[in-house]
Amino acid sequence: MRLKKSNPESYYLLHRREIEKDISVNDFVFLSLFLMDRTKNKRLVEQAPNQIYQDIFTKLISFFMLGDANKYPYVEKDYNEKVEVVSLKILEKIQKISIYDLFRYSIAVGSLGVDVKSSASAASFIRQGIKNIIFYETNKLEKFVEKVERMKQELDRKVSENLAIDFWKEFEHDFINSQEKKTLVWFHDDVAETVFDLFFIQKVLSANSNLEIVSIPRSGRFGTRFGNDATSLDIERYLDMPIFSDLRQAWEKEQYNYSDAGPCWGAVHGMQLSEETVDSILCSSAISVKGSRSYKMLQGIKVDAYFASMVCRDFSESIFDLDAEEGSSLFLKQEAGLLSFQGFRRRHKRKRMLSNGRTIMLTSMTAREYAKAICHQNYRNIVSKFPNKLEANLWIKNETKRRQKTIADFILDYKNDKYGEAA
Numbered sequence: 001m002r003l004k005k006s007n008p009e010s011y012y013l014l015h016r017r018e019i020e021k022d023i024s025v026n027d028f029v030f031l032s033l034f035l036m037d038r039t040k041n042k043r044l045v046e047q048a049p050n051q052i053y054q055d056i057f058t059k060l061i062s063f064f065m066l067g068d069a070n071k072y073p074y075v076e077k078d079y080n081e082k083v084e085v086v087s088l089k090i091l092e093k094i095q096k097i098s099i100y101d102l103f104r105y106s107i108a109v110g111s112l113g114v115d116v117k118s119s120a121s122a123a124s125f126i127r128q129g130i131k132n133i134i135f136y137e138t139n140k141l142e143k144f145v146e147k148v149e150r151m152k153q154e155l156d157r158k159v160s161e162n163l164a165i166d167f168w169k170e171f172e173h174d175f176i177n178s179q180e181k182k183t184l185v186w187f188h189d190d191v192a193e194t195v196f197d198l199f200f201i202q203k204v205l206s207a208n209s210n211l212e213i214v215s216i217p218r219s220g221r222f223g224t225r226f227g228n229d230a231t232s233l234d235i236e237r238y239l240d241m242p243i244f245s246d247l248r249q250a251w252e253k254e255q256y257n258y259s260d261a262g263p264c265w266g267a268v269h270g271m272q273l274s275e276e277t278v279d280s281i282l283c284s285s286a287i288s289v290k291g292s293r294s295y296k297m298l299q300g301i302k303v304d305a306y307f308a309s310m311v312c313r314d315f316s317e318s319i320f321d322l323d324a325e326e327g328s329s330l331f332l333k334q335e336a337g338l339l340s341f342q343g344f345r346r347r348h349k350r351k352r353m354l355s356n357g358r359t360i361m362l363t364s365m366t367a368r369e370y371a372k373a374i375c376h377q378n379y380r381n382i383v384s385k386f387p388n389k390l391e392a393n394l395w396i397k398n399e400t401k402r403r404q405k406t407i408a409d410f411i412l413d414y415k416n417d418k419y420g421e422a423a
Helices: 009-013 025-033 050-066 077-093 099-111 144-160 168-176 191-207 232-238 242-252 275-282 292-297 314-320 344-349 367-374 377-383 389-403 407-413
Strands: 182-187 211-216 256-258 286-290 305-310 329-334 351-353 359-361
Touching: 025 050, 050 292, 077 144, 077 191, 077 242, 099 144, 099 168, 099 191, 099 286, 099 305, 099 329, 168 182, 168 191, 168 286, 168 329, 191 211, 191 232, 191 242, 191 286, 211 275, 232 256, 242 256, 286 292, 292 305, 292 314, 314 344, 314 359, 314 367, 329 367, 367 377, 367 407, 377 389, 377 407, 389 407
Parallel strands: 182 211, 182 286, 211 256, 286 305
Antiparallel strands: 305 329, 351 359
16 A cells, blocks of 8 residues: 555554555655654644754655665775774874873864765754865865875864864863872764764874763664764774774773663764663763764753864754854863753844855853853852752753743843842
8 A cells, every 4th residue: 555645644543454565665754754653742843943854754664675774784894994094194294292282182082084975974054165074076087195194284283273162171170180089971973073083083082191081972783874973893993903902991990981882873862872871871970972963962961062163054053153164173061950051943033144154043141151151150159058069950941941041041040139148
């Protein structure tokens, strides 16, 4: 039987045995998206976050075509292989740079070769421009050695620019220079970034013997690739490379570890984590997360979280109040329990014209406004009134909801004589 798209109600009422072999992939996906979740009285299409929509489609198609939702087609094989080789070659050239510059490289490298990446690999439109993308293909006659040198020079340019949001000093104090025993959980993203992440982690662990780091890339248990993201199988392979020999020693001494139970999506979905991953987070001092999609999915997580990403897409420029065509890098600390942006669905009500004449929409509270508020003395005054920072943050969150204010506005306007004692 051929299912009609004009009547979605008929889809979830049909019993599986009534669906014959001639149903198309499109019909099956459409049927699945309109299945009703009776516990929430909502259909799947109403619940799926934008950040993992593509993964849901891919899993549905894989299930229909192959009978296994975890057998993803490896659509980014060419891209991953190209940028991995280039990344390793560039890394060989910059091994002696400072830890801070190395970290900035690990963010900027996310723009490497996006021109050969599938356009279906993100939730929003990428604004390709001269400044925000480092092109892999520029000249067919370009030799590989020349390509590596050109891309390195472009990375050097991006690294020379200041971070648009910069919480490096806080991170350095908390983890690189700290004399306390601490554990940092590191969520990886793209293959190219992960190569640089691991070299950065190797340097940090060598500098601080009191620190332990747990890497959580995408799961490699099913031999599946999630777009251009690194998996645990990649880390296993990298640890055998000479350039990561010190990291392997740290792994053998259990100062470093990595998990094969990471996310099975193209982002870190806070409500879809394995028990092993949750345990790692609960035992950590903080988490460090790469990738803008994961940042959006981890709002309000009740542990200090550092987010590093580039702004290249429409959604991100609305959240960070940064021009996506500039391709700015940023490093943000999100305090435990707080949201670092608010009001994404109301962004059409707030607009700003950029210096280039282009107008962008802004969330009710942007991450830049959050960063300003969290660094203000008012925030420290509020925290001082509570037994710990998490309790203070949850109070802030509840008060802003009650007063219908953004977190940034509430903190910047905070005065005891206006709101009363915090605790």
